[in-house]
Amino acid sequence: MGPTLVIELAERPSWTVLDEFHALLRELSTHCEQSRPWLFDVLVPLERLGLATPAAGTAYDGVASFLVHVLGPGLGDVDIFEAEHADDEPEVRALLGFTPTHAVNVSADCNRPVDHMATALLTAAIAEVLGGVAEAELPGTQVAVVSGLPGVRGVVGGDVPTALGSAEFLRAWVVRPGFRLLK
Numbered sequence: 001m002g003p004t005l006v007i008e009l010a011e012r013p014s015w016t017v018l019d020e021f022h023a024l025l026r027e028l029s030t031h032c033e034q035s036r037p038w039l040f041d042v043l044v045p046l047e048r049l050g051l052a053t054p055a056a057g058t059a060y061d062g063v064a065s066f067l068v069h070v071l072g073p074g075l076g077d078v079d080i081f082e083a084e085h086a087d088d089e090p091e092v093r094a095l096l097g098f099t100p101t102h103a104v105n106v107s108a109d110c111n112r113p114v115d116h117m118a119t120a121l122l123t124a125a126i127a128e129v130l131g132g133v134a135e136a137e138l139p140g141t142q143v144a145v146v147s148g149l150p151g152v153r154g155v156v157g158g159d160v161p162t163a164l165g166s167a168e169f170l171r172a173w174v175v176r177p178g179f180r181l182l183k
């Protein structure tokens with residue numbers, strides 16, 4: 001499995017917003033299969049995320065594969081949502097400004113550098129539709145890089161530093177030299 005980003009949501013999205021989210025996944029992907037409620041397996045051509053098509057003979061084919069999982073009461077996998085939020089740090093909740101009721105996990109199937117970029121850009125597109133705050137665990141080398149970016153709410157230290165921010169933050173970060181998500 002490759003890198004994962006999380007979008008924390010303050011409330012359950014409306015059915016209208018969820019329809020827009022599903023339409024976005026279908027629009028961006030060449031394959032969008034819902035294997036169980038609110039768990040999507042999608043294949044996204046990189047150019048649809050604004051990434052260059054690879055040159056001939058490169059190690060990847062211009063497509064990234066993801067699992068996109070909406071979690072929380074009334075939608076899907078409440079047990080996973082509760083387990084993932086059981087030990088939320090108070091500093092994270094303070095920066096969020098709310099206690100998450102739902103979340104969306106965006107996980108790449110591979111761990112190539114392009115998958116890190118594609119994960120950030122797909123997460124940004126989803127966050128623009130659903131709202132919420134992106135939560136990104138950071139490699140230590142990235143803390144100084146993200147701290148001053150637009151859309152950053154803040155960075156929480158600890159064993160694994162975590163940045164919280166908007167879609168604007170993710171898009172600003174992905175173009176920085178040395179960009180990399182924590183796997």
